Amino acid sequence: xxENNHKPPKKQETQGRELRPDYEGCEKIEEVVxxxxxxxxxxxxxxxxxxxxxxxxxLPDAAERIFRMAEKSQEHYHTREKYIIENExxxxxxxxxxxxxxxxxxxxxxxxxxx
Numbered sequence: 001x002x003e004n005n006h007k008p009p010k011k012q013e014t015q016g017r018e019l020r021p022d023y024e025g026c027e028k029i030e031e032v033v034x035x036x037x038x039x040x041x042x043x044x045x046x047x048x049x050x051x052x053x054x055x056x057x058x059l060p061d062a063a064e065r066i067f068r069m070a071e072k073s074q075e076h077y078h079t080r081e082k083y084i085i086e087n088e089x090x091x092x093x094x095x096x097x098x099x100x101x102x103x104x105x106x107x108x109x110x111x112x113x114x115x
Contacts, residue, residue, distance in 0.1 A: 045070045 042048050046066065047055070055062035 045073065 042051070046052070052063040052066065055066065
């Protein structure tokens with residue numbers, strides 16, 4: 001059998017905590033691990049141009065479909081907003097008309113009671 005030149009590890013103790021053993025005669029290897037993360041945030045109805053290009057590579061005409069979808073969504077939004085605004089105006093006008101009628105009736109009643 002060949003003689004093993006590797007000496008058994010010595011355990012180090014530091015304030016009650018056990019550390020990794022030191023191996024005499026071995027090289028110390030340090031490893032550095034770096035992590036790189038990329039965060040891309042895009043806010044808006046359409047993806048950025050690079051993403052649109054990638055969509056077109058996966059599915060031809062995908063960018064055109066995305067644009068049509070965004071246009072249709074925007075058209076729906078504008079139609080809904082127009083409807084809401086028109087109904088608010090109608091409601092306000094109706095309230096003002098009822099207030100006018102009530103005030104005229106109140107004044108007429110006061111005149112009748114005073115006579």
